[in-house]
Amino acid sequence: MKLSTKLTLFITGSKLVIVLLFVLALPFLVKQIASEYTNYTLKQQRKQVLSIVGKNGLDYYFQGDQNYGSYTMLKEEFIALLPVDKGVSMNFIKDSQRLIESDTLNYRVLSYTFKNKGKNYLLEIGKTTTSINQYNKPLQRFALYVLIFLIVLTILIDLTFIRMLIRPLEKIISSKLINRRFPFKDGQKRIQTSTADFKYLDESLILLMNQINEAFYKEREFTSNASHELMTPISILQNKMENLLADETLDEKSAMAIIEMMKTVDRLKNITKSLLLISRIENEQYIRKEEVKPLLLFNEIIEEISHRLEEKHIQIFLDISPEVILKGVNKDLLFQLFFNLIHNAIKFNRHNGKIFITEKHLSNNAYEITIRDTGIGIPKQDLPFVFDRFMKTNLEGDVGYGLGLAIVKSIAIYHQIQISIQSEIGEGTTFKIVFPES
Amino acid sequence: MKVLIVEDEKSLAYEMEAFLKKSFYLCDIAHSFKNGLEQLELNKYDFILIDLSLPDGDGLEILKKAKQSNPDAAYIIITARTQLKDRVSGLDLGADDYLAKPFYLLELQSRMQAIARRKFSITEELLAIGEFHIDLPKRVVTFGQEKIELSRKEFDLLSYLILHKNRVLTRAQLSEHIWGTFVNDDYDSNYIDAHIKNIRKKLNVWANTEWLETVRGVGYRIKK
Incomplete structure (x- = not known):
């Protein structure tokens, strides 16, 4: 899963959890707030009552009665004053029932004792609990809407920010990790970013790519130089022997x-030549501008190699349409590629064996050629290495220097041809060569 | 014919000289760029063989200068640098042929013969062997009026053997000639034998081919 997808999922998920928790806690919270607020109003009212009482005097309210009570018509609130014993002292708020005009109602009651002219009085201020909770529902709904709005807003902001934040990483991935072709192009561009981690990642990647390139170039240079240097001594040896052989007085032994x-x-010369060929292909010294008909190419190769086919009584079945044309290729290199494959198919075939060369047009405009033989096959553990240079198979005797397939591989890479191998011991080997699009 | 060999590798130059002497070429050797230019000032040559990588200068420079002092000579570039670029610039400067190291001296000689035929109009293009005639430019072998169909490689082999008649050619020399720069690690193969067998089969229909000898263990020779 991509990092941006993961982050998006995480952010959305975590916000949803918060919403859920909040929705669950909301009734309780709102109730709590309402209750706190009621307590606060009760206390405010007590303060007001006491100050009025202080101003007007208690008698003004009692008017000769033993106590005083006041409530509205709906009985949502009441205020009561009554004298109590000297020893009583109260200052609390609690829910309790009161009987007012034969209705028993639930009230939140503030009870407070105070002294006035040497006597002890109890002040009670009450609010019906139903009136306390009447705003709960709308409040909850409102809070929920605000919350949802805020959450959506933050999700949007987060996602935009994450996208901006991750963009350099995506650039690094698309420019340096996906579709990269070896050898890497020189002068890789740095990605613009203010994130230190991405900078570090980008620079490390560039550094690594440069190191790999350098090692690759060095190896290429070495192969090229070494094979060139070998050519002169080989020349001398070869020419000396040639002159020796031309000597008339030489005896047969x-x-x-x-x-x-x-x-x-x-x-020795062939090994060196093969290495030079590989290094020349890797140094891109061949021109890829020719058009080749694979059928003609195969006919040419089969003519070249016919004596080998006859020698081992191998039948070759060629099923390639004459219309197919491969464009932007080097004919000599393609000849070498198919020659080496067919040569191997003969070399590792048995007497009276068969070789099948077939074609297939793939869905993505690609073109596939398959070369299948009925030979001895390649052991599974050797398959990953057959294209390596100087790969030696365990076969006795009839083995080359292991450069033939290395040449095939480098030609394939040079032409962006995909080549794959399947093999079954005793059944034969199949090479699939896929041309990108032609 | 006079040949100048510009080659800094002394023993290689010596082997070339030894081989060419047998075919009655007169050889001078120059071991350096400077030496090469001096020799060119002093003498006229028919053939100039130039190694491109000299210690004290670029062989292509010699080619340029020599073209002025010896405009009629034939030039063959010899080098371990088989890069396309060098090849193109060498041929652009008027070289007649190009040989990549390592090469067989026999191949060098036959390239020189080919150039001589072309450049100095030595017309021995219609070769006769036994009762057969071989037309090199048209690449046909005839017996009387009858045309004999040979494959490309078979024709190359036969004409190469005839051009070097009375000399034993090894399988390696023959295969280098017919394969050229193509890399084929099939060094133990008997494809030369197979081709020779085919040539004999095709020619024997018309007349005997005793002149095409197998030299046991070595190679083949056309005796005349």
């Missing part, structure tokens, strides 16, 4: 020995 030596030098 010596001639045979020189021939054997020449074969060895030839082998």
Whole structure:
């Protein structure tokens, strides 16, 4: 899952949890607030009552009665004053029932004792509990709307910010990690960002890519230089032997020995030539501008190699349409690629074996050529290494220097051809060559 | 014919000289850029073989200068630098051919022969062997009026053997000639034998081919 998706999910999820918690806690909270507020009003009212009483005197209210009581018509509130014993002292608020005009109602009652002219009085101020809670529902609804609005707003702000924050990372991924082609282009651009972590990541990646490039270039240079340097001594050896062999007085035994030596030098020459070829392909010294008909190419190769086919009585089945044209390729290199594959298909085939060359047009405009043989196959554990240079198989005897497939691989990479191999011991080997689009 | 070999690798120059001498070429050797320019001032040559990588200068410079002093000579560039760029600039400067190291001296010689035929109008293009005639430019082999169909490689082999008649050619020399720069690690293969077998089969229909000899263990020779 992408980081941005994860963050989006996390933010939305966490906000939803908060909303849920808030919705659950809301009735309780609102009730609490209403209750606190009521207590506060009661206390305010007590203060007012006491100050009025202080101003007017208690008698003004009692008017000869033993006590005083006042309430509205709806009995939502009441205020009562009555004298109590000297020892009584009260100052609290609590819910209790009161009987007013034969109605028993639930009130929140503030009870407070105070002294006036040496006597002890009790002041009670009450509010019906129903009136306390009457605003709860609308309040809850309002709070919920505000909350939802705020949450949506913060989610939007968060997502925009995250997108901005992560953009450099996505740029790093798209420019440096996805679709990168080896060797990497020089002068990789730095991603603009103020986030230190991304800067660090970006710079580390550039550094790594440069290091890999450098190692790759060095290896390429080494291969190229080494093979060039080898060419001169090989030339001298080869030409000396050639001159020796041309000597009329040479006896047969010596001639045979020189021939054997020449074969060895030839082998050395071929290894060096193969390495040079690979390094030249890697250095992009071939032009990819030709158009090639694979059918003609295969016919040419089969003609070249027909003696080998006859020698082992191998039948080759070629099923390639004459219309197909591969564009933007190097003909010599493609010839070499298919030659090496067919050559291998013969070399590792058995007597009276078969080779099938078939084609397929893939859905994404790509074109696939398959070369299948009925040979001895390649052990599973060797398959990942067959394209490596100097790979030696465990086969006895008839084995090359392991550069043939390395050449194939470098030609394939150079042409952006995908090549894959399947093999079954005793059944044969199949090479699939996919051309991007032609 | 006079040949100047500009090659800093002394033993290589010596081997080239030794080989070419046998075919009656007169050789001078220059081991450096400076030496090469001096020799060119002093003498006229028919062939100038130039190694591109000299210790004290670029072989292509020699080619440029030599073209002025020896405009009629034939030039063959010899180098381990087989890069396309060098090849193109060498041929642009008027080189007649290009040989990449390592090469067989036989190949060098036959390139020189080919240039000589072309450049100095030595017309031995219609070769006769036994009762067969070979037309090099048209690439056909005939027996009387009958045309014999040979494959491209078979024709190359046969004409190469005829051009170097009375000399044993090894399988490696022959295969280098017909494969050229193509990399083929099939060094132990018998494809030269297979081609020769085919050539014999096709020619034997018309007349015997005893002149095409197998030299056991070494290679082939056309005797005349």
